[in-house]
Amino acid sequence: MRTTTRISAAVAAGALALTTLTACGGDSAAGGGDGNVKIMVGGLDKVIYLPAMLTERLGHFKDEGVSVQLLTEPAGVQAETALVSGDVQGTVGFYDHTLDLQVKGKQVESVVQFSHAPGEVEIVSEKAAGDLTSAKDFKGKKLGVTGLGSSTDFLTKYLAVSNGVKTSEFTPVAVGAGQTFISALQQGSIQGGMTTDPTVATVLDKKLGRVLIDMRTPEGSQEALGGPYPSSSLYMRTEWVESHKETVQKLANAFVKTLKWMSTHSADEIAAKMPADYAQGGGKELYARAIESTLPMFTTDGVMPADGPATVERVLKAFNPNLKNAKVDLSKTYTTEFVKKAG
Template sequence: MRKNNGDIVTMPHAVTRVARALHAAVAASLTIFLLAQPAAPARADSPEKIVIMVGGITKLIYLPARLTEQLGYFKAEGLDVELQSQPAGVDAENELLAGGVQAVVGFYDHAIDLQAKGKEIKAIVVFGQVPGEVEMVAARAAGSIRSMADVKGKTLGVTGLGSSTNFLTQYLASLKGVPRSQYTVLPVGADNSFIAAIRQGRIDAGMTTEPTVSQLLKSGDARVLVDMRNVEGTRAALGGTYPASSLYVQSAWLDTHPQEAAKLARALVKTLRYLNTHSAEEIAAQMPKDYIGNDEALYVSALKASLPMFTADGKMPADGPETVLKVLAGFNPSVKGRHIDLSRTFTNQFVNEVKP
C-alpha cells in the first residue's frame, strides 16, 4: 500500500498468511462440493448392445435376421444390434453358452438338446415352421442312392458335428433302418464349402439349404433326395411340422432383459410379416449385393422356394415341439428316455404382444 508521500509500504506478513489460508479453504470447499455431486446419468438413447450370432448368415433359412437389419426395424425399436456369423448352428450355440453373444439365430432343436444336458435356452421368435433343409445327393452317386435307405457305407455331409443338419441326417437314416455306425458323417460347412465337398467327391450326399440347393441343381452337380423346404415335404419326411430357424436366448438373460426381448420380437415379427406380404423380387431388392451374388435370377428362384417355410407371426406351431422331441429322442442318447419340459424350451409371450 502507499503513504500520502508516495512511498511504498509492504503488506504485513500476517495479513498475507490469512489471505492465502482463506483462498485454500475456498478451493478445498469447492472441490469437496463437486466430488459430492452425483455422476451425470447415462443417456437414455444409448441402448445396451445386443450381439446376435447367426448360424450361417447368408442361408435363406436365417434371412429374417439380416432383412430386419436392412429394413431398419432393429433401429426403429431403439436397439443396438450387431449380427455376427458362424458356419454352423452348433458353433453359434457355443458362443451363446460362453456368454460371447446375447442371442442366436439357429435351430430350435438345440433348446431340447441342451435341456437334456442341464442347460436352459428358450426360443422367443420362430422363423421357420419347417427346417428348410434338403438332403442332396451328388449326381455321380444318384444311381446308387435313391433314398436314405441306401446310405450304408456312404459319406454324408453336415454343417458341423452336433449341428441340426447332423440331427436330421441321423433321424432320416434311422427311419430307413440305417444306424449311425453304418455311414460316415463329415462336417463340411455350408455354401461354397458344401458345394466344393460335392464336386470334389468328399461326400456322396449331404444336407444343406438355399441358395446352395438351387446352385447345385443349376450346375447339375447334385439332385434332391429329401426336400424339407415346405410343410408337405416336411410332414412326409418327419411326420409333422418341424419348427427350426428361430431366435433363442439363455433363459437367465431373458429373465433380466424382458424389455430387450420384447423389442427384438417386435422387430422380427414385422420382418416376418414383410416376408409374407412381398414378392421374392421385392425382398431380394432389400438385400446386400454380396448376399445375392452374380446370379440374381437364381437367388430370386431360391427365395421363392424358401418363402413357404416362414411363419407369419413368429409363433411356435402347435405340433412343432412334440415333433422335434420325437426326432431327437429317436437317436440322440442325451434326449432318449429323458423327461423334457417343452414349456421351458420356447415362449410365445413376446410375439403375442406384438400388435397387428
C-alpha cells in the same frame, strides 16, 4: 453400415473368426446392456436365417430403438456355443438346440419362431445318384453336414434311423455350406449332404446334384419327419430373457414386423433388400429363386406351431442317446409371451 472384423470368441474349440455386422442405433460396442444385443447367426447368408439380416436392412431394429450386432458362424452348433459361453445374448439357429441344451443342464428358449419347417434339402451328387435314391441307401455313404452336432447332423441321423440305417453305418462329414459344400460334392469327398438355399439353387443350376429329400415346405416336413418341424428361431438364455424383458420385446417386435413384411412381398422384392454377395455368385435371378423355394417354411407371426415341439422331441429321441431316456420339459424350450404382444 456393414463392416467386417475379426473377433475372438471364447469357445471350447478355441478362437473362431466371426463376421460382424452392426445395426444402426446406440452404442453397439458393448453387448448385453439394455438396448444393446449381440446375436450370433448360424450362417447369415443362408436363406433359412434370412429374417436376421432382413430385419436390419428394413430398419426395424432401429425403429424399435435396439442396437443389434449380428455375428455369423458357418454352423448352428458353433452359434449355440457362443450363446452358452456368454459371448452373445442371442442366437439365430435351429430350435432343436434348446432341447439338446436342456438335457445338458442349460436353459435356453426360443423367443421368436421364424419357421415351421426345416428349410433343409438332402442333395445327392449326380455321380452317386444311381445308388443313392432314398435315405435307405445312406449305409456306407459319406454325407455332408454343416458341422458335427449341428441341426443338419441331427436331421441326417433321424432320416437314417427312421429308414433302417444305424448312425454307425454312414459317415457324417462337416463341410459347412456354400462353396465348401459344393466343392466337397464336386470332388466326391461326399456322395450327398444336407444343405439350404442358396447352396441348393447353385448345385441344381450347375447340375452338380439333385434333390433327394426336400424339407423346405410344411408338406415336405410332414412327409420326411411326420409333422411340423420348427427350425430357425431367435433363441436366448432364459435367465437373460427374464432380466431383459423390455429389450427382448423390442427384438420380437422387430422380427415379427419382418416376418409379416416377408409374407406380403415377392421373392424378388426380398432379394432386392439383401446384400448382393448373399447370392453366392449365382446372380440376382438365382438368389430370388432360392428365396422363393424356401419362403413356405417361414411363419408370419413368430409363434411356435402347436405340434412343433413334440415333433422335434420325437425326432431327437430317435437317435440321440442323451435325449432318448431324458425327460424334456418342452414348455421351457420356447415362449410366445413376446411375439403375441408384437404388433
